[in-house]
Amino acid sequence: MSTKMDFQLDRTLEILRATPATLRALLADLSDPWIRCDEGPDSWTPYDIVGHLIHGEKTDWIGRMRIILEHGELRTFTPFDRFAQFQESRGKTLAELLDTFEAMRKENLRTLEAMNLTPEQMNLTGTHPELGQVTLRQLLATWTVHDLGHIAQIARVMAKGYSHQVGPWGAYLSVLRDRS
Amino acid sequence: MSTKMDFQLDRTLEILRATPATLRALLADLSDPWIRCDEGPDSWTPYDIVGHLIHGEKTDWIGRMRIILEHGELRTFTPFDRFAQFQESRGKTLAELLDTFEAMRKENLRTLEAMNLTPEQMNLTGTHPELGQVTLRQLLATWTVHDLGHIAQIARVMAKGYSHQVGPWGAYLSVLRDRS
Numbered sequence: 001m002s003t004k005m006d007f008q009l010d011r012t013l014e015i016l017r018a019t020p021a022t023l024r025a026l027l028a029d030l031s032d033p034w035i036r037c038d039e040g041p042d043s044w045t046p047y048d049i050v051g052h053l054i055h056g057e058k059t060d061w062i063g064r065m066r067i068i069l070e071h072g073e074l075r076t077f078t079p080f081d082r083f084a085q086f087q088e089s090r091g092k093t094l095a096e097l098l099d100t101f102e103a104m105r106k107e108n109l110r111t112l113e114a115m116n117l118t119p120e121q122m123n124l125t126g127t128h129p130e131l132g133q134v135t136l137r138q139l140l141a142t143w144t145v146h147d148l149g150h151i152a153q154i155a156r157v158m159a160k161g162y163s164h165q166v167g168p169w170g171a172y173l174s175v176l177r178d179r180s
Numbered sequence: 181m182s183t184k185m186d187f188q189l190d191r192t193l194e195i196l197r198a199t200p201a202t203l204r205a206l207l208a209d210l211s212d213p214w215i216r217c218d219e220g221p222d223s224w225t226p227y228d229i230v231g232h233l234i235h236g237e238k239t240d241w242i243g244r245m246r247i248i249l250e251h252g253e254l255r256t257f258t259p260f261d262r263f264a265q266f267q268e269s270r271g272k273t274l275a276e277l278l279d280t281f282e283a284m285r286k287e288n289l290r291t292l293e294a295m296n297l298t299p300e301q302m303n304l305t306g307t308h309p310e311l312g313q314v315t316l317r318q319l320l321a322t323w324t325v326h327d328l329g330h331i332a333q334i335a336r337v338m339a340k341g342y343s344h345q346v347g348p349w350g351a352y353l354s355v356l357r358d359r360s
Contacts, residue, residue: 002217002219002340003218004341004343004344005213006213007342007345010211011213015210018205018206018207018210021205025201025202025205026202027198029194030195031190034191043182128348131348132348133348134347134348134349135347138345138346138348142346142349144342145346145349145353148336148338149355151206151335152331152339152355152358153332155328155331155335156328156329156332157182158195159324159328159332160182161184161185162321162324164184165185165317166318167311167314167322168311168312169311169314169325173326173329175329178359179354179358180182
C-alpha cells in the first residue's frame with residue numbers, strides 16, 4: 001500500500017508549477033532519436049507527449065473547472081481528444097512545444113489562483129462524459145497525477161530506446177519491462 | 181517492439197548531463213509529503229532515490245569503467261550496495277543531496293570525457309560479480325537507463341501519493357497501477 005496523501009491545493013500547485021521546467025531539463029538538449037523514440041506501434045514519443053500536455057492546457061483542466069463552477073453537473077464536460085497533438089504539433093520543433101507548454105501552464109495557474117477556491121468549493125461536482133459524477137478536488141488531483149504519469153512515461157520510453165544496449169544488466173533494469 | 185537506438189557516446193552524455201537539472205526541477209520546490217511518499221513497505225521515496233543515485237556516482241559507474249580499462253575481466257567489480265543511501269543520506273536535506281548529486285555527476289562526466297574513449301574501447305570487457313561478462317558500452321548504456329528508470333520511479337511514486345484523490349479518473353491513470 002503506497003503512502004496516501006491528503007489533498008491540499010498548495011501541494012497540488014507545487015507539482016503543477018514544476019512540470020514545465022522538469023520537461024525542459026529532461027528534453028531540451030536531447031538529439032532527435034531520444035525525442036522520437038517510442039514503445040511500439042500506436043505508442044507515443046516524448047515529442048507526442050509534450051503536444052498532448054499542451055492540448056490538456058488548452059482544452060481540459062481549466063475549462064472543466066469553469067464548467068463545474070458555473071454549471072455544476074448540468075453541463076457534461078466536452079470529451080478530451082487524446083490524439084489532437086498529432087495534428088496540432090505538426091511542423092513545430094520540440095523547443096517551440098516546450099515554450100508553448102510553459103506559457104500555457106503559467107497562464108492556467110494564474111487563472112486557477114485567481115479563482116481563490118475554498119475548501120468547500122473542492123466538493124463541487126461536475127459530469128464527466130464517461131465517468132459520471134466527479135468533484136473539483138478529483139479534477140485537480142487528476143491534473144497532478146496526469147503530469148507525473150507523463151513524466152514517468154517520457155523517461156520510460158527513452159529508457160527503452162537503449163534496452164538493446166544494456167546486455168545482461170537488463171535483468172536489473174525493471175523500467176525496461178514496464179508496459180511491455 | 182520499442183524503438184531500438186544505436187549506442188552513441190554523445191547521445192549517452194546528453195541524458196547523463198540532463199539528470200541533475202531534471203531532478204532539481206522535479207523535486208527542489210516540493211514540500212516534504214511528496215519527497216517522503218513511497219509505494220509501500222520496503223519501497224523507496226524520492227528522497228531515498230536521490231541518495232541511491234549519489235551512491236552510484238561515488239562507487240559504481242566510473243569505478244567500474246576504470247576496472248574495465250585497467251584490469252579487463254581479471255578483476256571482478258565490487259558489488260554495488262543498493263541500500264547505502266539509508267546510512268549516507270541520514271540527516272541531510274534534499275537540497276543538499278541534489279547539490280551533491282549535481283557536483284558528483286559533473287565531476288564524473290569530466291572524468292569520462294577526459295578518457296577520450298574510442299569506439300573500439302567500447303567493446304572492452306569486465307566481470308560483473310553476478311552477471312559475468314559485460315562490456316564498457318553496456319556499462320555506459322546501463323548508467324543512462326538507470327538514470328531514466330529512477331526519474332520514472334520518482335514520478336510514479338509521487339503520482340501514487342494522490343492515488344486516493346483522483347476518484348473515478350483512476351481508471352484512466354495507468355501510472356497508478358504500474359508496479360503494484
